[in-house]
Amino acid sequence: ATPRPTPSRVSSHWRLSKAAHSGTVFQRPGPRGRPGGWASGLRWALVAAAVVAGILLASCLLCTVRCCRRGRRRKRPRDKQAVVPGTTELTTTTHLVQPELGNVASGPGGAQQWGRLQLSLEYDSGSQEIRVGLKQAADLRPGAPGGTAHPYARLSLSPDAGRVHETKVHRGTLCPAFEETCSFHVPPVELPRTTLRVLLLDHRRLSQHRPLGALSLPLGSVDLQHVLELWRPLGPPAAAEPEQTEELCFSLHYVPGSGRLTVVVLEARGLSPVLADPYVKIQLMLNQRKWKRRKTSARKGTATPYFNEAFTFLVPFSQIQSVDLVLAVWAQGPQLRAEPVGKVLLGARASGQPLQHWADMLAQARRPVAQWHRLQPAREVDQALALQSRLRLPLPGF
Numbered sequence: 001a002t003p004r005p006t007p008s009r010v011s012s013h014w015r016l017s018k019a020a021h022s023g024t025v026f027q028r029p030g031p032r033g034r035p036g037g038w039a040s041g042l043r044w045a046l047v048a049a050a051v052v053a054g055i056l057l058a059s060c061l062l063c064t065v066r067c068c069r070r071g072r073r074r075k076r077p078r079d080k081q082a083v084v085p086g087t088t089e090l091t092t093t094t095h096l097v098q099p100e101l102g103n104v105a106s107g108p109g110g111a112q113q114w115g116r117l118q119l120s121l122e123y124d125s126g127s128q129e130i131r132v133g134l135k136q137a138a139d140l141r142p143g144a145p146g147g148t149a150h151p152y153a154r155l156s157l158s159p160d161a162g163r164v165h166e167t168k169v170h171r172g173t174l175c176p177a178f179e180e181t182c183s184f185h186v187p188p189v190e191l192p193r194t195t196l197r198v199l200l201l202d203h204r205r206l207s208q209h210r211p212l213g214a215l216s217l218p219l220g221s222v223d224l225q226h227v228l229e230l231w232r233p234l235g236p237p238a239a240a241e242p243e244q245t246e247e248l249c250f251s252l253h254y255v256p257g258s259g260r261l262t263v264v265v266l267e268a269r270g271l272s273p274v275l276a277d278p279y280v281k282i283q284l285m286l287n288q289r290k291w292k293r294r295k296t297s298a299r300k301g302t303a304t305p306y307f308n309e310a311f312t313f314l315v316p317f318s319q320i321q322s323v324d325l326v327l328a329v330w331a332q333g334p335q336l337r338a339e340p341v342g343k344v345l346l347g348a349r350a351s352g353q354p355l356q357h358w359a360d361m362l363a364q365a366r367r368p369v370a371q372w373h374r375l376q377p378a379r380e381v382d383q384a385l386a387l388q389s390r391l392r393l394p395l396p397g398f
Contacts, residue, residue, distance in 0.1 A: 114213035114234040115140040115174075117198060123191070123224040130186050130219070134167060134178040135229070137200060140212050142174060150203040151176050151212055152352065157184050158195045163380065166352030169203045180351075192220035200234065203353065211237030246270045246342055248280070248329055251370035252361040254320070261313045261320075265296055266370065268329055271303040271341060275331035278305050278341070284313050285324040288386055320362070321348050324385060329375060342375025345384055 120133035134153055142149055152169040163184060170176035186194055196217045202210040213234030222228060247269055253262040265280045277298040284292040292313055299305035315323055324347040333339045346354045353373060360369045 113141060114236060115200075116231050116233055117200070117213075117215055118229070118231050119198070120227060120229040121196075121219075121222060121224060122227045123186075125188065128185060128187050129183045130191075130224070131181055131183050132165075132196065133181045133229075134198070136175065136177045136179070137234075138175045140174040140176075140200065140234075143202065143210060148172050149174060149210075149212060151200055152203055152356075153178060154199045154201060155182060156197050156199075157186065158197055159193070164376075168351070169353060169356040171203075186219070191224070194219045199237075203356075213237055246272075246329075246375040247372050248327060248342075248344060248375060249370065249372045250327060251368040252325075252346075252357065253368040254315075254361050254365060256317045256320075256365055259314050259316045259320075261315045261325075262310055262368070263313070263325070263327070264310045264368065264370075265307045265327070267304065267306045267308070269304045271305075271329070271331065273303050274334060275303075275341060276300065278302075278329055278331040280307060281326075281328045281330055282311055283326040283328070284315070285326065285385065286319065287322055288324075291323070323347060324349060325358075326381065326385070327373075328378065328381075340378040343378050343381040344373045344375060345381045349384065 116138045118135040118137070120131075120135065122131045122133075123129075124131070132155060134155065137151065137153075140149060140151055150169055150171045151173070153167045155165045155167075156163065165182035167178045167180045170178070196215075196219060198215040198217075200212040200214070202212055204210065214237050215232055215234055217232065249266040249268070251264045251266065253264070254260070261284075263282055265282070268278060268280070271278055277300050279298040280296045282294045283290060294311040296307045296309045299307065324345065326343055326345055328343040329341040330338050331341055344354055346358045348355075348358070350358060353371070357369065357371050357373070
């Protein structure tokens, strides 16, 4: 007797016969009840995507290799040319013998190496004064590649280098915009032999300032009948005149809450060996009137005295913008009497480095700010303060 089919076989045969009568196509179920065609299609899609990605990667690598080979082939003929047999000279390309124009401008000592300076000149024949307007500088040379500078300018006239004007310090820039004007008294007969000297320096608080560039402009070579505004290239700083060596170092410290202004006189340098017993006078003025004064003890037998003495003044915060601070170095001259060596004016009416030092003191409250300052002639500081110098009477026996 034939064996009877199991229920699973009977159900499968019944499904096949029913599908054949109805005209539908039977699809065998895949694992976990999913259709087998969907899984195979997904695998083919992943394989196709991998093939396309491999082709794109291979083509990119091939293009990179070809570009590198072409670049090497182009550079080789420019470096050297082949030597023709029978010739004794080796011919080279012109760019190896003569550099390009851009390299010449940026080479050592080139005009663009030290930057440019824009200034204006105007001569007033009535007052016999020449007004020098320092506009801006561009493309200054940094101390290190990719670095910056804190430039300021120092203007003077030669051969009369008595008066010197310094601009404000501009921090963190190689293209400072000065926008400052100063005047110098020059008679018309002295204009042809007068030279305007501009020295740009990199400001450093406790070390020697680094020269950035120099400009020497003979006034006899320009037409001063009209207002001139011109750009001039800066020269190497080695051609600049040396700095004045008489300097004073001190620190400022102001506490707005208590109104305590502390001045610490540190040291001086570059004083003349002829002078003896140098000391420093500190004078505080309010509304152009002498208010308070102090002085250090004298240092004997040295041209670089070290003081390190502190002085405290009580200045309310409401009056800090109305006071002027004057530090003066005094010493005994050849006539055995005390005379001022030079002065430094600080406050809202100051200019150049002293004004910058005063602004830094106000900006950095409760923190002492130390800096070196070049001594100015006492008469110039007195004129800036509208003070009259004392009349010196002749002493008997001198």
